[in-house]
Amino acid sequence: MSPAATRLTSGQWQNPLRDKRDKRLPRIAGPCAVVIFGVTGDLARKKVVPAIYDLANRGLLPPTFSLVGFGRRDWDDEAFSNEVYQLVKDHSRTPFRQVIWDRLAEGCRFVQGAFDDDQAFARLAETLEKLDADRGTGGNHGFYLAIPPKSFPAVCEQLYNAGLAKPQDGSWRRVVIEKPFGHDLDSARELNKVVNSVFPEESVFRIDHYLGKETVQNILAMRFANQLFDPIWNSNYVDHVQITMAEDIGLGGRGGYYDGIGAARDVIQNHLMQLLALTAMEEPVSFHPSQLQTEKIKVLSAVKLAEPLDETTSRGQYAAGWQGGEHVVGLLDEEGFSKDSTTETFAAITLEVDTRRWAGVPFYLRTGKRLGRRVTEIALVFKRAPHLPFDATMTDELGANALVIRVQPDEGVTLRFGSKVPGSMEVRDVNMDFSYGAAFAEESPEAYERLILDVLLGEPSLFPVNEEVELAWEVLDPALDYWAEHGKPDPYEAGTWGPASAFEMLRRTGREWRRP
Numbered sequence: 030m031s032p033a034a035t036r037l038t039s040g041q042w043q044n045p046l047r048d049k050r051d052k053r054l055p056r057i058a059g060p061c062a063v064v065i066f067g068v069t070g071d072l073a074r075k076k077v078v079p080a081i082y083d084l085a086n087r088g089l090l091p092p093t094f095s096l097v098g099f100g101r102r103d104w105d106d107e108a109f110s111n112e113v114y115q116l117v118k119d120h121s122r123t124p125f126r127q128v129i130w131d132r133l134a135e136g137c138r139f140v141q142g143a144f145d146d147d148q149a150f151a152r153l154a155e156t157l158e159k160l161d162a163d164r165g166t167g168g169n170h171g172f173y174l175a176i177p178p179k180s181f182p183a184v185c186e187q188l189y190n191a192g193l194a195k196p197q198d199g200s201w202r203r204v205v206i207e208k209p210f211g212h213d214l215d216s217a218r219e220l221n222k223v224v225n226s227v228f229p230e231e232s233v234f235r236i237d238h239y240l241g242k243e244t245v246q247n248i249l250a251m252r253f254a255n256q257l258f259d260p261i262w263n264s265n266y267v268d269h270v271q272i273t274m275a276e277d278i279g280l281g282g283r284g285g286y287y288d289g290i291g292a293a294r295d296v297i298q299n300h301l302m303q304l305l306a307l308t309a310m311e312e313p314v315s316f317h318p319s320q321l322q323t324e325k326i327k328v329l330s331a332v333k334l335a336e337p338l339d340e341t342t343s344r345g346q347y348a349a350g351w352q353g354g355e356h357v358v359g360l361l362d363e364e365g366f367s368k369d370s371t372t373e374t375f376a377a378i379t380l381e382v383d384t385r386r387w388a389g390v391p392f393y394l395r396t397g398k399r400l401g402r403r404v405t406e407i408a409l410v411f412k413r414a415p416h417l418p419f420d421a422t423m424t425d426e427l428g429a430n431a432l433v434i435r436v437q438p439d440e441g442v443t444l445r446f447g448s449k450v451p452g453s454m455e456v457r458d459v460n461m462d463f464s465y466g467a468a469f470a471e472e473s474p475e476a477y478e479r480l481i482l483d484v485l486l487g488e489p490s491l492f493p494v495n496e497e498v499e500l501a502w503e504v505l506d507p508a509l510d511y512w513a514e515h516g517k518p519d520p521y522e523a524g525t526w527g528p529a530s531a532f533e534m535l536r537r538t539g540r541e542w543r544r545p
């Protein structure tokens with residue numbers, strides 16, 4: 030049975046047509062405890078722990094919420110709580126409030142141990158049991174694995190053996206895992222098998238933090254709440270789609286994670302494939318999680334790499350260059366990378382979506398480090414008008430119409446179209462802009478706030494299920510194999526927009542990349 034069907038029959042969610050709750054009201058998590066594995070790692074320190082405080086500060090956590098750290102450090106509850114205090118002070122989005130902190134600090138516990146230490150997991154079970162009794166956390170436990178995937182099997186097994194994976198008497202147990210979900214299709218299947226042998230799929234929450242971004246969720250609002258866009262959202266009008274996630278940062282110090290992984294596995298397999306799915310999918314029957322997943326799975330099943338791969342893909346590695354007025358080193362001179370590393374820091378692929386809506390429309394996906402600037406956007410580039418009743422020179426400067434969803438920074442939507450230049454009939458491109466900052470007073474919450482709250486509420490819409498993850502690998506695997514067999518990535522100068530092969534990839538089809 031597919032996960033979507035499992036979810037439909039699990040009885041965990043109400044029928045959306047009968048659920049009359051006012052969805053505008055804030056949703057507050059019920060009693061629970063969250064255990065963080067890898068609490069000393071960067072992710073937990075900079076994202077997970079600060080987001081928990083921000084949720085508490087926004088009044089979205091119950092007063093008895095409890096936070097348990099698990100790790101090898103020689104800490105007691107107080108030392109852990111001091112550490113959390115510092116992280117909250119340094120990285121939280123919302124202002125520090127003593128009364129909120131005092132309440133959170135009361136629920137901080139630390140269990141010292143390694144992942145292969147059965148006794149430590151027995152102590153974890155005791156700690157949770159005591160929290161249930163003393164603070165009324167109700168046996169509801171979330172396990173956040175902010176650890177390398179190679180440790181997932183050991184931790185899942187320990188949780189199982191300690192009796193922590195199985196809920197009792199109406200309580201819940203959920204596991205949160207972070208990408209990378211494997212490094213190819215086979216390893217992803219293996220990983221899913223291991224995790225699912227301990228936690229049923231509806232208790233597994235895979236974090237793809239792009240899905241927690243407001244602008245990414247707005248793709249659905251834009252597409253399905255308006256009449257304006259749908260008629261042109263197809264191959265009759267769209268020439269091609271460009272999905273770009275560019276970063277200006279380099280990788281110094283991240284070699285341990287990134288070397289041997291590369292841009293395609295780090296970003297395309299997850300964030301960019303999810304953006305593609307939301308852009309290309311059909312309208313779901315409702316926003317019930319299973320309906321949304323059904324549509325995403327459907328469209329991902331129709332995606333494949335365009336060939337031949339030497340022409341439709343590009344792979345690059347940054348060399349030294351100038352960025353923001355500063356001279357920066359190339360990847361091979363970055364701390365933590367081997368001098369002969371063939372890891373790509375830039376990747377671009379061409380995808381075909383074999384559906385009635387998209388047949389013949391290429392989707393170009395690219396991502397890279399040390400590019401011109403930090404920007405993530407989805408651009409639908411439209412076909413030319415079939416006829417231009419102007420003197421040819423009047424439209425020399427006219428580009429293709431484009432609808433650009435600006436995911437970050439400067440979140441919003443841009444519509445590019447031709448307009449008359451005052452005083453002549455010359456037509457040039459102009460932009461019509463919607464900006465979140467200008468339209469709404471509310472500040473957007475961090476992606477991790479939204480996602481952690483959804484875990485605690487058992488709301489799975491924004492978490493890719495195992496089938497989506499595997500389909501994304503299935504699409505990408507041939508490119509990874511091809512690159513592995515065909516030598517080194519092409520160098521590009523830091524601060525530019527990628528290697529020459531990426532420009533060539535589009536130029537040979539008569540198109541060009543946008544310069545965001």
Ligand code: BG6
Nearest residue numbers: 208238239276295296300405437
């Ligand atoms: C992570 C990648 O998933 O996303 C990083 O592993 C990348 O390499 C990061 O830098 C970017 O996230 P954001 O939210 O800053 O765009």
